[in-house]
Amino acid sequence: MNFKLILNIAFHLLQARLKQTIVAAVGVTFSIAMFIALVSFMNGLNDLLDGLMLNRTPHVLLYNEIKPSENQPIFLSKEFKNNTNFIRSIKPKDIGKSIYNSKTIISVLKKDIRVIDVAPKVTSPVFFNSGTIEISGVINGIDVLSEEKLFKISDYIVDGNVTDLLQNNSIIIGKGLSDKMLLSKGDIIKITTSKGNLASLKIVGISEIGIAEIDNVMSYTSLATAQKIVGESTNYITDIQINLYDMASAPAVAKEFRNTFNLDTIDYQTANSQFETGSTVRSIISYAVGVVLLIVAGFGIYNILNMMIYEKMDSIAILKATGFSGNDVQWIFISLSIIIGLAGGLFGLLFGYIFSSIIDIIPFETASLPTVKTYPINYNPLYYGIGITFALFTTTIAGLFPALKASKIDPVEIIRGK
């Protein structure tokens, strides 16, 4: 088949109906542009909201859970081995929050090629003292550099600098805490641990995540300071946080580490299942709206091609009489719709990008999100790929039926009919 000739004929037919062609293409452009803008915006918001919670959650967390021992003494007895044993009033066994042999585990994990980085953490409940008032809270002893690498905590520091935590006896407290206790950067805060140890730390920063529950209780200090406050050695680690290159593999990796290190593990997906559901639903909505827009554009193309076929009956008849097969005629009309789809789609991508950029510079200031100044946009090239694929797919389908009709036109009927 001579595609060059077929394209040439398609172009000439388009030129003859330039106005309608442009209207059809604009329909596609509009749909694709809206689709791109909508999906980018929706996913930008998704990323922002997910980031609030999910960025703060490691892909895999290793810790000791307080739970009853799985192997009760009765199970060891040969005498009752084949019996069903009922045990009442089991109490959980405290094996301590400290991860046994943590240094070795960390060094093994750091060598694992699947792991981006490992961030050890010491978490302890504490009381923040302000005069006679005690406010309960949590202190997180973090490895500042790896914590920053994995969770970008500097994004949430509204005052001060996260690297100042590297100094001895320094602390970053939540915005809620600082407001309640009227403390600001440079002040000294007194802390009592659950075991009664007292410590005075210098505030080097204020953090604000935007979730009041967290901002009211959270504080950060360095690993060494935290170990000192709780009165433990430098081996004392309560949590090991791991981020993986392949986030989707987290459940499998979590299970593997549970067996390897004999620790409790929880993966990202399990810890945040409700957030995942929300993101998925939002994505589905934006795709659904995009698809609907494209279907509407598809009907426009269908109409215009149908009209064109009625107008061009004579031309189709003469093409057939002079040696073009039904197949050739079909391809002429399919290429017509592909040309409309491609031109409309490419402009759609361009306008979609422009719309996204405009949304991206609209100011969006909210107290709960200190680092966000404008509406978030996700410029993922994938959406542009999906957009142009959709455009071509719907226009081809829309063109297919008129094209089939054109291919079946009987030239004799038209030539005789005159």
Added chain:
Amino acid sequence: MENNVILETKGLSKYFYDPVKFQVLKEIEMRINYGEFVSIVGKSGCGKSTLLYLLSTMDTAYEGQIYIHNELVTGKTDRALALIRNEKIGFVFQFHYLLAEYNVLKNVMLPGMKLGKYSDQELENRAMKHLKTLDMEDQALKMPIQLSGGQKQRVAIARALINDPLIIMGDEPTGNLDKKNSDLVFDIFNRLTQEEKQTLLVVTHDTDFANRTTRIITMEDGKIIS
């Protein structure tokens, strides 16, 4: 002598089913030899146009067989028939049927471009040559809408000639033209048979035109009577 036969039919019958079953063509047996200028005449409704459309391979709903250049075309696929029309048959219709989107030159070249036997440059030369013999070379770059009826018909003849067809078929090619232009078209056809040995088959009800051709086939009630 077999090789001299361009077109042959065997027991060609055709029915119309709407509104009632009606036999339009009855067991037509005919032959057209190389270099003949044949006209088919008959009263309106005798089936002469229907016969032409069957012979042209555009209408495939018939009984019997059609041979073009001793090759059976009955039962071939749409694509194969399109190729036969493209390569072996040239058409001139009552209404010129030029493509309004293309200029005269492109209209003439289009069947040649479809065949793909010659390069575009070569086709352009051939198209210009044909237009020149038809005295139309100065109109080559005009659009069909700017031409008169007689001029359009001459363009259609040039288009029919572009692929050096075995046979040119005309369906009332002069039916829409005045006397002067009819004569002009006839002279062109006549010159083609005389000088180029071009085979022509023309359906007409213009007896003046028919009388001047080399052979007249008269039809009545779906049969050839002479």
